[in-house]
Amino acid sequence: MTQFIQQLLNGLTVGSLYALIAVGYTVVYGIVQLINFAHGEVFMIGAFGSLATWQVVCQKSTGLWVLPIMIVGGALCSVAIALVMERFAYRPLRNAPRLAPLITAIGISIALQRAIQLWYPGATSNVPYPSIDGVTGGSLTVGSVVIQRTTLFTLGVLVVSAAALYIFISRTRTGKAMVAVSQDPDTARLMGINVDRIIAAAFAMGAILAALAGVAQGLRDSNVSSTMGFLAGLKAFTAAVLGGIGNIQGAVAGGLVLGLIEAMATQYIPGQFGGNAWSDVYAFIVLILVLVFRPQGLFGARVVDRA
Amino acid sequence: MSTATRRPRDTEFASGKGEVLLQASDVLMQFGGLTAVKDVNMTVHEGEIVGLIGPNGAGKTTFFNCLTGLYKPTSGEVRLAGEQIPPKPRKVVKAGMARTFQNIRLFGNMTALENVMVGTYCRTTSGVLTTVLRGPKFHREEKETRAKAQELLDFVGLGHTTELLARNLPYGDQRRLEVARALATDPKVVLLDEPTAGMNPQETQQASDLIFRIRDTGRAVVVIEHDMRFIFNLCDRVLCLVRGEVLVEGSPEQVQSDPRVIEAYIGTGDDDDFDDDDVQEGPA
Amino acid sequence: MNIPKITISPRPNVGKALLAGGAVLLIVAALLAWSYDSTILGDLSISGNPAPLQEFAIVMGVVGLIEAALVHRRLTSLSWWDTTSSARALAVGTLVYIVLIDYNIAYQSGGVINLDPGAWLALVGALVMVAGSFLLAPVKVTNQLKVHGANWLEIVVITATLAALLFMVAFILRGDDGGSVLAALAAGGTFGVLLFRGGFFTWLSVAAARHRPVIMLGALVVALLFPLTQNGTDANMSIAVDIAIFLCAALGLNIVVGLAGLLDLGYIAFLGTGAYVGAMMSSAASATIGWHPPFLVVALLGALTSAVLGLIIGSPTLRLSGDYLAIVTLAFGEIFHTAVNNMDGTNGPDLTHGPNGIAGIPDLNLFGFNFGSTHNLGSFTISNYSNYYILLVLVAALIITIFSRLNNSRIGRGWIAIREDERAAEAMGVNIFGLKILAFAGGAFLAGLAGTIQAHATPSVVPDNYTFQESSFLLAAVVLGGMGTVVGVALGATVLKLLPEKLRFIEDYRLLIFGLALVLMMRFRPEGLIASRRRQLEFHDEDENLADIVQEEHVDEQKANA
Known part of the structure; x- marks a missing residue:
């Protein structure tokens, strides 16, 4: 039982990270039907951006007060990257065959990884990520279950982000416009919505959440690496598909479900094919099964037949 | 407006009642709670031209999609030459029914000849081995395909366009090319979805002539059209579809003079548009 | 892509004179010493004994002279050759080539001061050629697709092209430092663009279709002969x-x-x-x-x-x-x-x-043949x-x-x-x-x-060896080279694998360049370097003009083959 709850927590934590990144995929896909393959790299840039902010702006302090500054710094970096790629790489390709943006995304992804390796000091291997008072360090014990502080932080980030996201989508002009554009870009344009701006806003929103995930991941693993974006991005995409691509609530739920599946499979699949070494494979098998048998996702996509 | 006059048949099909080629019985098509096509019956004989009219959203194209296997009817059945049609468009083509599209769907970056050659795909059999080894069968079949495609281009009056790209052809020629491509599948029944949409009177006249000539080869033709004069001049029998149901069926004269048909055409058009492209694409 | 057009009022007579003059300067320069240091770029230090890189400069000069002569007096049998465009390509390429070499000499020997007169003269020659070529008037050329020489002549030309390609590749491979390889690439590129702008490749594409078996066999033989150029190493x-x-x-x-x-x-x-x-x-x-x-x-x-x-x-x-x-x-x-x-x-x-x-x-051991x-x-x-x-x-x-x-x-x-x-x-x-x-x-x-x-x-x-990165390299070879074409993919694969091996100094930047290249290609030339016509059309769905051009080429080709 303890083990089960422990895995449940693990799954939810990892799942929260997937969920935060997955929103970026789903919003962008919902609006421009583009799998922004480089979104994993946006997440990675967010993590490195926050690290750089900590090193430069926060003077490597470990007080809790630096955390918001780190988050803002990371978010600024990832938003900047996301906007640049949207404006200069994707926007010119909006009417091109589907192959073009996908290959562009792969190109951006490879270039960004390499750029970080080349120019971020020490980034050819793992770079240590700071511990911050209050959110890292000594774990809590409830009964026989050990809860890491980073787990609580990650879950907290997800809850707060999800609430903020909900308010953004349902209350703000930009949020509502985003929904309108994703349903019918042409009509939205006729209604006077600046579609280019909304698409940029979607990229920026996804980037902010990805940066949050980057910070959470950094705190959790105590290090970041230039290649962290690839797998995380792929799994987050899985989560987005699982929740029904284009469906924002679905992406959050999909992330959590995927995290749980991974954690439980790792724990409970017996024999040589069980355990951590295969956990990525479980996620990919889920991805394939969902895409093949239920491409509209577990919760049904708002947008259908977009593949 | 069309000025085509109905043309007498060749003696072979003089009765107009050859063998039954296509028979749709009680075809019902529902999308969720929406009934797009309701209990439609239609019989088409060899050498017959049947028209399908009705206001926008009457379910004409949806009914076409049921006939060609793109949709599986909720209930009812469609028989082609006595056999129930297979559930896949590709197999329906092979069974002997081909179609054109309301919005032209040619392979734009292929030449006219290549477009028609694609149509022969289901009647040719060269597989990977034959193709890679380039045996005598490959050369024979390729030659035959080419010759047949050219013949069909000549038949629809596009003999001069052989090596031109489909996307470069004028609109009317594109429609005719679609017909040639459909004919290349060797169909018993040809379904034409608005073959004269966007055509000028002269082109419409040519289209009628072409359909008569197709009929004269012994094939049956089913035509969806909005242009009343065109369809009444062309068809042996006309079905008027309103809100997914057959309102009137009969000779052009009967349908033309039926007050219900006139009524149906006035004051409708606000239904959900089932002829819309989105539906034609099919749900996920 | 809108490239502003530079308009220079043509002065054909001055142009051809400058072109010829520059070419002569280049040839003379190639016979002089370019550097005092014999270790740089395979010894460019001896006057009167041109090193391979200087021999290329001589070839460029000679081609420049020929172009000038052709401008002076057009031959009817070469009425399809675009002298002006090809001369410009040659001149610009030559300039790039000389600048690369001069830069390398200066870099390796510690400053521009160490360039010997030959290097300077070559640079002046190249600049004069550029000036001359841009003063030439645009020429009207006949359709290259309709050029149909004697069969034996066409086959000889195709074979010669393949042999030149083999020679060029072998030469590039022989370079053992980045500078030489880059210079050799620039030379190869210059000749390639020269032929392309002149219309040679347009002709080649149709001629190759006429002599398909010959060109296939020729390419195979060339590829098989390649090891012989390596002296067993x-x-x-x-x-x-x-x-x-x-x-x-x-x-x-x-x-x-x-x-x-x-x-x-x-x-x-x-x-x-x-x-x-x-x-x-x-x-x-x-x-x-x-x-x-x-x-x-x-x-x-x-x-x-x-x-x-x-x-x-x-x-x-x-x-x-x-x-x-x-x-x-x-x-x-x-x-x-x-x-x-x-x-x-x-x-x-x-x-x-x-x-x-x-x-x-x-x-491997196949039928007793030990690999x-x-x-x-x-x-x-x-x-x-x-x-x-x-x-x-x-x-x-x-x-x-x-x-x-x-x-x-x-x-x-x-x-x-x-x-x-x-x-x-x-x-x-x-x-x-x-x-x-x-x-x-x-x-x-x-x-x-x-x-x-x-x-x-x-x-x-x-x-x-079998990671996603490798998959994306494969995909890139196909996409960069040209989807659906054999030549394009062969080019893409070779470039992607060869350049990092030969240009060690870009090793660190390889992935970065590669990623950016993908992005730029998709933006400006999604159909790849050597595009299949059909793919080109697919990627430029709204380009009516392109469709007309492609169609015209296709029709001409059908006629030529009939």
Whole structure:
């Protein structure tokens, strides 16, 4: 039982990270039907951006007060990257065959990884990520279950982000416009919505959440690496598909479900094919099964037949 | 407006009642709670031209999609030459029914000849081995395909366009090319979805002539059209579809003079548009 | 893309004089010393004894003189040759070439001050040529497609072109420092662009179609002769083997992406499958399967295993298309990588020895021919790697044959129809699922075959050779080179594999450049360097002008071949 709850927590934590990144995929896909393959790299840039902010702006302090500054710094970096790629790489390709943006995304992804390796000091291997008072360090014990502080932080980030996201989508002009554009870009344009701006806003929103995930991941693993974006991005995409691509609530739920599946499979699949070494494979098998048998996702996509 | 006059048949099909080629019985098509096509019956004989009219959203194209296997009817059945049609468009083509599209769907970056050659795909059999080894069968079949495609281009009056790209052809020629491509599948029944949409009177006249000539080869033709004069001049029998149901069926004269048909055409058009492209694409 | 047009009012007489004058300066300069230091760029320090790089400058000068003469007096038999455009290409290329060399000399010997007079004179010559070429008036040329020389002449020209290509490649490979390689590339590029702008390649494309068997055979012979230019050394041949393996895989992928239009992001797994089957069934000490049949059997098994995987990976195409399919293939690729990485006895059965891979795979022995030893062919020595290279060239030739035969057939037309409009294709009776699966399984089969050879040609088979990055390199070779064309993919594969090997100084920036190149290509030339016309049309759906041009070319070509 303890083990089960422990895995449940693990799954939810990892799942929260997937969920935060997955929103970026789903919003962008919902609006421009583009799998922004480089979104994993946006997440990675967010993590490195926050690290750089900590090193430069926060003077490597470990007080809790630096955390918001780190988050803002990371978010600024990832938003900047996301906007640049949207404006200069994707926007010119909006009417091109589907192959073009996908290959562009792969190109951006490879270039960004390499750029970080080349120019971020020490980034050819793992770079240590700071511990911050209050959110890292000594774990809590409830009964026989050990809860890491980073787990609580990650879950907290997800809850707060999800609430903020909900308010953004349902209350703000930009949020509502985003929904309108994703349903019918042409009509939205006729209604006077600046579609280019909304698409940029979607990229920026996804980037902010990805940066949050980057910070959470950094705190959790105590290090970041230039290649962290690839797998995380792929799994987050899985989560987005699982929740029904284009469906924002679905992406959050999909992330959590995927995290749980991974954690439980790792724990409970017996024999040589069980355990951590295969956990990525479980996620990919889920991805394939969902895409093949239920491409509209577990919760049904708002947008259908977009593949 | 069309000025085509109905043309007498060749003696072979003089009765107009050859063998039954296509028979749709009680075809019902529902999308969720929406009934797009309701209990439609239609019989088409060899050498017959049947028209399908009705206001926008009457379910004409949806009914076409049921006939060609793109949709599986909720209930009812469609028989082609006595056999129930297979559930896949590709197999329906092979069974002997081909179609054109309301919005032209040619392979734009292929030449006219290549477009028609694609149509022969289901009647040719060269597989990977034959193709890679380039045996005598490959050369024979390729030659035959080419010759047949050219013949069909000549038949629809596009003999001069052989090596031109489909996307470069004028609109009317594109429609005719679609017909040639459909004919290349060797169909018993040809379904034409608005073959004269966007055509000028002269082109419409040519289209009628072409359909008569197709009929004269012994094939049956089913035509969806909005242009009343065109369809009444062309068809042996006309079905008027309103809100997914057959309102009137009969000779052009009967349908033309039926007050219900006139009524149906006035004051409708606000239904959900089932002829819309989105539906034609099919749900996920 | 809007490039502002530079308009210079033409002064043809001044132009041709300057062009000729610059060319003469260049030739004279090439006979002088360019540097005092004989170690730089293969000794440019002796007057009157031009080094290879200076010989190129002489050739450029001579071509410049010929161009000037042609401007002076047009020959009717060469009325299709665009003198002005080609002269400009030559002049600009020459300038780039000279600047590269001068920069290199200055850089290596510590400053511009160390350039000898020859280097300066060459620079002046090149500048004068540029000035002259841009003063030439535009010329009206006759349609190159309609040029039809005597058969023997055409064949001689094609053969000469192929031989020149072989020479150029061998020369580039011979360079052992980055500077020489870059300079040689610039020279090769200059001649290439010169011929392109002059209209030679337009003619070549039709002429090659007329003499298809000749050009195929010629290309094969050239590729097979390549080891003879290496004097039996292995340094370049091991690179050539890498390129050949990569090329085989890229050509296989070209069937999937270029013909069937399906995006496969996990294609390297098929090469890996072949390699692992080859390795596990080899007689290596670490082989994990006890049965060691002859190589031909292993090759067939490897290819078939790979094809079966291709079937499995391709089966979602029944329900998926586009981006989703690409993601599924990516996931399969990752599963393959994780699986071979894991199966070391602890995490799964011991099949692959995990991250260490299977090492010490013995050399191939086919019909008593040992690939590990050197063989003598007359006075030439065929080394170990050359053996593999020759085998791989033959495999590549096989794949190219299969590719082009499938392309020009009922099956190929079906694939194009699917790419154009899947639903319309299905409504016309095309077996979409069958054709897609065929592309997947066929491509996998060919990659698997190449993989079994790779197992023997490389020291060991390890999981890290088969990562997503490798898949994206393969895809890039296809996309950058030109989807659906053999020449394009061959060019893409060679460039992608060769440049990093030869230009060590870009090693660090290789991935960065590569990534950015992908982005820029998709933006400005999505159809690839050497585009298939059809692909070009697909990527420029709204370009009416292009459609007209392509159609005209096609019609002319049909007439020329009739």
